[in-house]
Amino acid sequence: MPDLKVKQLLERGKAYRELRDSLFTGQYAPDLPDLPLDVSQLYKTSEILSQSQVEIVELDAVDLAKSIAQRKYTSYQVIEAYLLSAALAHSATNCLAWFFPLEAVERARWLDEQLEKTGQPVGPLHGVPISVKDFIMVKGISQTSGHIASSGFIPDEDAHIVAILRDAGAVFYAKTTMPQSIMHLETDSFLGVTSNPFNRNLTAGGSSGGEGALVGARGSPLGITTDIGGSTRGPAANNGLWGFKPTAMRLPKGMKGIMPGADGVAGAIGPIAHSLRDLELFCEVLLDAHPWDQDINIPPMPWSSVTLTKPVKIGVMWDDGVVKPVGPVREAMKDVVDRLRATGVEVVDYPAYPAAQAWTMIKHLYYLDGAQRLRDMLDGEPMLPLTTWITSGAQTQDIGSMWKLVNERDVFRNTYTKFFRSLNVDAILSPASPGPAGPHGSSKYWSYTSFWNLLDWPALVFPTGRKVAFNDHDDADYEARNPTEHEYYSAYCRDKAIGAPIGLQLSVPRFQDEKLLAVAKKINAVLV
């Protein structure tokens, strides 16, 4: 009776969703009629937060930690502000999968007592609220992995990364939404669709879309995300944030039981934040804890901030040759390049990478088992459209053909790295995507981000400060060069994307994570 089974599963999903909804009561259930499309300033305009609470949620993690350590704010005051702001952001965008204010307040009070008692913060993140992508384990907190059969799992221990951040003083209070198969660049699941706070008609991105919307709407200063094709960087770009995908396995793991053993494409865990220095703080705290003592898959490479000793040369890839960036992205690229040049940074053109070849390769590597494990996990839950799309054409490999694919990947990695070196640049500046956040259901072009997952090069996304506006080029007359580009431009409409932030991407060779952040400082310095 498969129909009955599916029906029961869907009932279970509905019940979990209702349970999730029931967590938002009282002050966490704001009455918000007639929301505008742009809710990114709701924490201010709704007048639900006090003036001092608004000031708190406008700080980045570095300043938050400093303010608490210096007794300007208590941990309690900080979490109170973020709980209100997070509930607001959720009401407007559906970005939370779970919410646990009681535990968070108890934790904040304990931190305040400790600071009172010892005079010292318990660690560098003392009192800093951190939001967590749903499938990353937080002890005692119900979670899902984006599909119904995974819902309601209550881990009896923190994920490795969560445990370290907790030891450093972080306050956890919210789990954020993720899409059904994890493998969307949008966020849509049995818990609903997550919208973009800058324009609710658009996607927040994915798969860390809940993080993107929550941090973007200032419901969190810092989020833990994962990225195997763009899942940190897409949401960062779509929500005007910094997002960092390090080299895989440099930071400790967060997931358990999702894709164990599958390392054809290695996912990376990383932060989404409001500032470049928050990305660095995140990495420093994690690697200062020597996570390789717990997990021998992590290379014992301490975080060592790089100071650039010679002038930087940045290669700029304007167009990957398959889908040309749309007007606002082109203009943001040009703007950043002009600003860099104005401060004396050398910027040269960089050739299009083999996007189509890389996409074919990585798509095969994602679903070596023909997506069988995914279907098993879904356990009858009907596939959402983007799940159907990403798994279409998935081919079951045998061990021999898998070895061949993995070897092709390795050859590609070294060949491309050699090519990069021959061009004698330090880093590559590129779009994070051909366009800003798209309409819900349209995000099917991953190559600008997934290329770096295939290579396992670290890459980050930064906010340019620009948003789509009516004076941007509308590309209405653009003639597509190929069917992929045609599909992209058909779904794109400048006028429907007004207000969407534009993020760009920076990448460097594998293991040069610290150098990437050092080069990004040059860019940060020219941003408004």
Next chain:
Amino acid sequence: MPDLKVKQLLERGKAYRELRDSLFTGQYAPDLPDLPLDVSQLYKTSEILSQSQVEIVELDAVDLAKSIAQRKYTSYQVIEAYLLSAALAHSATNCLAWFFPLEAVERARWLDEQLEKTGQPVGPLHGVPISVKDFIMVKGISQTSGHIASSGFIPDEDAHIVAILRDAGAVFYAKTTMPQSIMHLETDSFLGVTSNPFNRNLTAGGSSGGEGALVGARGSPLGITTDIGGSTRGPAANNGLWGFKPTAMRLPKGMKGIMPGADGVAGAIGPIAHSLRDLELFCEVLLDAHPWDQDINIPPMPWSSVTLTKPVKIGVMWDDGVVKPVGPVREAMKDVVDRLRATGVEVVDYPAYPAAQAWTMIKHLYYLDGAQRLRDMLDGEPMLPLTTWITSGAQTQDIGSMWKLVNERDVFRNTYTKFFRSLNVDAILSPASPGPAGPHGSSKYWSYTSFWNLLDWPALVFPTGRKVAFNDHDDADYEARNPTEHEYYSAYCRDKAIGAPIGLQLSVPRFQDEKLLAVAKKINAVLV
């Protein structure tokens, strides 16, 4: 007509072997009637080498490099001595797969000219002869991978590791034998059986058995080997040498086209040598060349010698609980432990690791494809007995079951590492094998070495200076605890192993390669 195809293949193998044999002519074809079982001193007793040539081949690589840099010997004199000694070793043990004295002499003469001209060695290995396991590419030199279908491949470039060593001044002159499937702890192929120079009735070990016999007989100071189950360490132990299996991917690769893409168990490349300091020199030269610039699979971790700042605590595993070490090994263990304690090193008993569980796991991981790729490679060449043995029971996995196995491996790695840490020791001293080199065809117990491949922990083997003698316990009355042990003890006979060197093993957690060598210095200091 499969029979005709096999016949043609065997003809091709025979022709290649005759071609190999034809490389040894004139002074390289010594007339050696009535060889004794122990030919390890043949370089002296045969009186083919001059007194000064004997002195040369008794130096380790560090002293060789120093002597050449200080003009005590020319590179030409050094290679002349090694060419004679290598040909002698080959005549007695069948350890060479290819021999190229002309190229080597030309290279040595060029190095002498450079030193004359510039006053400087071209690098830290200026003039040091290095032998190379057959399947590791040396530009322009015919090679095999241990089976006929692979024979006669002439690479048009050096392997990465060879290129770096060449740049550092090394002189290449010989490729060394390896077994049919690579996966034997002995060395038997269409090029014949490689014997142990200390007792020609015994195996030299494998799969780097040619290296073991050649370096053991002082036909080479330093050899490049690989190890995926004990292939560096077995030959080192059997031939009274130092052998080092680093963490996988710390040193640059040597092979191409053998097991590309298969990283269920990652093989490691490493040195075999006469001294601990030669192991360190080898690693230093390779990592000082920043190989990660060429191969992004290599973590950018420079070689940084470790100085131990606090007293060392060594755990000693006397017996893995499956196959107890035989008398001479037990006695060598006890001797080393007593000597360490006498110099104040703390040594504590260390529990047996789960050898049987680990062996089951690694055997599945070796042949995820049911050994299909091996059969394809052999292309009809009949399997030798140890090939049949190691592939027996190989199960074809699908992608899902492979992910499961790889995940079990990862869980095992972290669980075991955690257990190790809970015991608070720095390193584990253990046998390299239950016994000395066995009779040809008997080496079927890999667990003392393969355990560390499964974990990807670095491990090294050191020579104790002891050899099997008639006053060792003969274990004639030992009652086996299980069928595996019964099989081992049935094949073992002390009296037939007289003269075989006893090596022991030292291991530390993943990535602690430098620490391993630092702890080994404590042991080196107490050896005779």
